[in-house]
Amino acid sequence: MVPLLDGIRVARTGPGRPRRRPEVVIADKAYSHPSTRRAAHGSRGGRPPAFDAELYKQRNVVERCFNRLKQFRDLATRYAKRAAYYQAELTIAAIILWLR
Numbered sequence: 001m002v003p004l005l006d007g008i009r010v011a012r013t014g015p016g017r018p019r020r021r022p023e024v025v026i027a028d029k030a031y032s033h034p035s036t037r038r039a040a041h042g043s044r045g046g047r048p049p050a051f052d053a054e055l056y057k058q059r060n061v062v063e064r065c066f067n068r069l070k071q072f073r074d075l076a077t078r079y080a081k082r083a084a085y086y087q088a089e090l091t092i093a094a095i096i097l098w099l100r
Contacts, residue, residue: 024052026059069093 009018070076072093080086 024055068097
């Protein structure tokens with residue numbers, strides 16, 4: 001999860017470089033575990049997680065995307081051993097789904 005969060009760039013509305021921390025991250029309950037929060041934010045664990053019921057309802061969009069990506073066998077079984085190959089397969093699958 002930490003490498004994923006390091007890759008985030010949130011564009012600013014005005015001048016300046018992109019922010020590295022989004023306002024909100026919608027994730028599975030496991031990501032609010034203290035060990036994960038320490039890994040992402042240092043030894044203190046960052047802000048305590050807040051729960052927004054309306055925002056959580058939008059999480060199904062992400063879940064449906066994962067379910068559509070599972071139809072690609074290589075992605076579902078994690079056949080690619082290198083991260084670059086897996087990311088390339090994920091990109092190709094996303095393009096195919098977008099074009100349908």
